[in-house]
Amino acid sequence: MDFPQALRDSRNRRHLSQLELAVRSGTTQRHISFIENGRSVPGRELVARLADSLGLPLRERNGLLLSAGFAPVHPQRDLNDPALAPALEALDHILTGHLPYPAIVVDHYGDVVVANSAFDIMTEGSDPDLLGPHANILRLALHPDGLAPRIRNFPQWARHVIEAVREELRRSPDDRLAALHEELSAYVPAAAPGADALLGFAVPMELDTTRGLLRLMTTVAVFATAADVTIAELKLEAFLPADRATAEALNAQGTV
Secondary structure, eight states, X not given: XXXXXXXHHHHHHTTOOHHHHHHHHXXXXXXXXXXXXXXXXXXXXXXXXXXXXXXXXXXXXXXXXHHTTOOOSSOOOOTTOGGGHHHHHHHHHHHHHHTTSOEEEEOTTOBEEEEOGGGHHHXXXXXXXXXXXXXXXXXXXXXXXXXXGGBTTHHHHHHHHHHHHHHHHHHSOOHHHHHHHHHHHTTSOOOOTTTTOOOSSSOOEEEEETTEEEEEEEEEEOOTTOOSHHHHTOEEEEEEESSHHHHHHHHTTOOO
16 A cells, blocks of 8 residues: 555545644644645655544554555564563563453464463463464354353453454554454354343453352553553453452462
């Protein structure tokens, strides 16, 4: 995709007018129009300002720079790169500190990077083919051979997962994520009339386990100031008990 089209698409996805983008980036609406029509070629500094003004994720900022003919700014290292060791060590401390409650770290596509030992109670009985070093938490959660048969409120809870993926695709189109969304959507039944009524302040996962019914809420944390694409796209998903019975069941595991 050429730069004018890439800029226009990024702006439209964020529902910004040319004037709004111009004000944010310190230029004029006329200049933005000329850029998007290919009549003006911006310099590297302006492209970087436009990316900042659009609030693009680091991967997209690199992509916008590349489409304009400039080298990307943000590195994208492999998780085994020694430069990322401090970040991964910090995540490991958080995962351990969250015990006895389950917690995992996933990448942009939901692939599990690391999990704490309490996560095992959630995956018990799942098909081994859905687990392993390249397990995908989204597929594991919604697949009929994964957690799905044990989630009592599966239709309601699964739709929230699907909507989250759809929203991510709206913000940042991605072929791999789109293919995953299509796969996951096939596992989720159509919504029944009135099924989306608000129940409390969050939709918990109601999961049957060998320790009884667990009602779990999910929180997500990211590296807010990450400068590396790989680290910026990692998410720490921590599961918390939604009631006292769940807290007692998890604490009884003795995972410390």
